[in-house]
Amino acid sequence: MSRFFQAEVTGNVLLSRTHNILKITPLQPHTMPYPGQFYLLRVSGTLDPLLRRPLSILRWDEDGLEFLIRLKGRGTLLLRNMKPGERIDLLGPLGNGYPEPVDGETPILVAGGVGIASVYPLIERFRPEVRLFYGAVSAGDLYLVDEIRGLTRNLHVSTDDGSMGFRGNAVERLTAYLDGSSVPSPVVYACGPEGMTKSLLGMLRRRGIPGHVSLEERMACGVGACLGCVVETVRGYRRVCKEGPVFDAREIAV
Amino acid sequence: MNLSVKIGDLALKNPVMTASGTFGYGEEYAEFVDLSLLGAIVTKGLSLKPREGNPPPRIVETPAGMLNAIGLQNIGVERFIEEKLPFLEQFDVPVIANFFGDSIDEFVGAAERLSRADGIDGLEMNISCPNKQAGWLVFGTDPEVTFEVVSAVRRVTDLTLIVKLSPNVTDIAQMARVAEDAGADAVSLINTVTGMAIDINTRRPKLANVTGGLSGPAIKPIGVRMVWEVFKAVGIPVIGSGGIMSGEDAVEYMLAGAAAVAVGTANFVTPTATTDIITGIRDYMAAHGIGDISTIKGGLLWEREDL
Known part of the structure; x- marks a missing residue:
C-alpha cells in the first residue's frame, strides 16, 4: 500500500461553469481514506503550475476516488479539462479527518x-x-x-x-x-x-x-x-x- | 558505476542530498524514500531555542516556482537531538544538521551543542538570516560579518562545516572565498532568491511576511550561473542547489562545478524526487559512458577565455 500512486482519469462530470467532479481509478495499490481526509493531485506533467492541488475526498470505493472541484485558477482549470484515459498521480490520503462522535453525541x-x-x-x-x-x-x-x-x-x-x-x-x-x-x-x-x-x-x-x-x-x-x-x-x-x-x-x- | 563523492570528511554514496527546509527532519519522507539511498540528509534549519515562525499565509505559488516565508520555524537543537535524531540513526546515511542564529553567540551555541551529539555527521550554516546585533542586516550579505561568524563556528566544531550562501548578493564568488578563508570545508548554494507577489485585487501582499524566498525551476539558471562563478573562485567543494527537478538538472549543476547537489522544492512536487534524481544521474552516466561521477565536475566546455 502506498500513499503515492498513479491513477487513470475515468470520468469528469462538468456540473456547471465553475464546478466539476473528477473520477479516477488508481493503477497501483493504495490506502483507503476516511471522511475529511484529502489528496494532493498533480495537475500536469510540466513544471508550471508547479505545486500539487489539495482536494477533499468526496466519494470512494474499491474502484476509484471522486473529487468535487471548484474552478479557482490555473491548477483547477487543468483538473477541470482532464479527459478520461489521462494519467494523473496522487498523494494521499493525507491528514486527520473527522473523528467519530463520542457516545450519545x-x-x-x-x-x-x-x-x-x-x-x-x-x-x-x-x-x-x-x-x-x-x-x-x-x-x-x-x-x-x-x-x-x-x-x-x-x-x-x-x-x-x-x-x-x-x-x-x-x-x-x-x-x-x-x-x-x-x-x-x-x-x-x-x-x-x-x-x-x-x-x-x-x-x-x-x-x-x-x-x-x-x-x-x-x-x-x-x-x-x-x-x-x-x-x-x-x-x-x-x-x-x-x-x-x-x-x-x-x-x-x- | 561510481557515484560516490567526498565533501570535507564526509563520504557520500552519491551526490544527491536534501535541501534544508524541504525534507523536514527526514521522518516525513521515510514513507516514500528509503533514506539509506540518499547521499546525505540535510535537516530543517535549527536554532538554539525553538522558533514559532511567521504568521500565515507562508507560501504562494509563482510561475514555475514558489515563494516561502516560513520564518525558520523549528523545534530547536535540544528537541531535535532528543526526538528526531534517533530516528535518523536507523539509516545508513550521513546526517547534516542545518543551523542558524540571530547573533554570533547563537550560531556558536548551536554549533557546539550539535557537535556534541552522536549521530550528526556534518553541519551546514545558514547565513541568509538577519543579524540582531547589526540592525537585522543579513549575515551572509556582508563579507566581514560572514568571515567573523564562520570563523567563530569553525573554532568550536571538528565536523565537516558547510556554509550555505545567499544569492542575494552582488558578488557570490567573494562570499564563497570569505567562507573558505574562514575555514569552511564546503559551500552550498544557492539559498532562495528574495521575491514578492501582490494580489492586485486586494492590493495586499500574497505572503503575510510581504517578501519571501523564491525556489523551484524558476531559479535554476541563477543557481547554475552562481555555482559556476563560485567553482572558479574556491578550492573547496561546491554543493549546487536551486530548482533541481531531474537527473539532468543535477548533471547541469555538476558540469558547472558542483561536487554534489541538494534537492529542495522538487520533494514537494514528487515525494520520491531524490531517488528519482539518483536514477536520472545513473541514466545519464550510462548514456554517456561515464564510470565515475566526479569526473564530470566542472566539465563545462566554453570558448570565452576572458571569463
Whole structure:
C-alpha cells in the first residue's frame, strides 16, 4: 500500500461553469481514506503550475476516488479539462479527518459552498437521519442536492440571495434551528469558507457546543515537511496537512 | 558505476542530498524514500531555542516556482537531538544538521551543542538570516560579518562545516572565498532568491511576511550561473542547489562545478524526487559512458577565455 500512486482519469462530470467532479481509478495499490481526509493531485506533467492541488475526498470505493472541484485558477482549470484515459498521480490520503462522535453525541453537519466535498462522506456515514445545514451564495451554487436528499431526510438549505431555502448563511440557519428545537448533545462537523468558519466558531463557543472543523491553507508538501500550511491554534501554529485539516473547534484561534 | 563523492570528511554514496527546509527532519519522507539511498540528509534549519515562525499565509505559488516565508520555524537543537535524531540513526546515511542564529553567540551555541551529539555527521550554516546585533542586516550579505561568524563556528566544531550562501548578493564568488578563508570545508548554494507577489485585487501582499524566498525551476539558471562563478573562485567543494527537478538538472549543476547537489522544492512536487534524481544521474552516466561521477565536475566546455 502506498500513499503515492498513479491513477487513470475515468470520468469528469462538468456540473456547471465553475464546478466539476473528477473520477479516477488508481493503477497501483493504495490506502483507503476516511471522511475529511484529502489528496494532493498533480495537475500536469510540466513544471508550471508547479505545486500539487489539495482536494477533499468526496466519494470512494474499491474502484476509484471522486473529487468535487471548484474552478479557482490555473491548477483547477487543468483538473477541470482532464479527459478520461489521462494519467494523473496522487498523494494521499493525507491528514486527520473527522473523528467519530463520542457516545450519545448527535452529529450536525454544516457545509458552505465547495466545503460540501469534505462533509459529504459524513452524510453517507450518518445516514439516513443526519441534520445537514448546507449554504451557498445562490441556488445554482448548491451541488449534489438530489444525491444528498437520497442520503438524509434532514437537509436544511440556505442561500445568501434566498433563491433556495432559507435566506442567509448556513450558520444563521443552524442558529435558528438550535433555538427552536432541542438536539441532545450536539456535535458539529463543518467545512466552509473562512467567513462561515469564523461565525460558526463564535456561535459554538457562545453555546458551548463541541465541533470538528476542516480548515484550508495554501499548501506545498502535504506531508508535514515544509511548514507552509500552518494555522494559528491555542497551542501555537499547527499544520493543516498533518495535525489537520480537521481541528477541534476549541483549538482554533479566533 | 561510481557515484560516490567526498565533501570535507564526509563520504557520500552519491551526490544527491536534501535541501534544508524541504525534507523536514527526514521522518516525513521515510514513507516514500528509503533514506539509506540518499547521499546525505540535510535537516530543517535549527536554532538554539525553538522558533514559532511567521504568521500565515507562508507560501504562494509563482510561475514555475514558489515563494516561502516560513520564518525558520523549528523545534530547536535540544528537541531535535532528543526526538528526531534517533530516528535518523536507523539509516545508513550521513546526517547534516542545518543551523542558524540571530547573533554570533547563537550560531556558536548551536554549533557546539550539535557537535556534541552522536549521530550528526556534518553541519551546514545558514547565513541568509538577519543579524540582531547589526540592525537585522543579513549575515551572509556582508563579507566581514560572514568571515567573523564562520570563523567563530569553525573554532568550536571538528565536523565537516558547510556554509550555505545567499544569492542575494552582488558578488557570490567573494562570499564563497570569505567562507573558505574562514575555514569552511564546503559551500552550498544557492539559498532562495528574495521575491514578492501582490494580489492586485486586494492590493495586499500574497505572503503575510510581504517578501519571501523564491525556489523551484524558476531559479535554476541563477543557481547554475552562481555555482559556476563560485567553482572558479574556491578550492573547496561546491554543493549546487536551486530548482533541481531531474537527473539532468543535477548533471547541469555538476558540469558547472558542483561536487554534489541538494534537492529542495522538487520533494514537494514528487515525494520520491531524490531517488528519482539518483536514477536520472545513473541514466545519464550510462548514456554517456561515464564510470565515475566526479569526473564530470566542472566539465563545462566554453570558448570565452576572458571569463
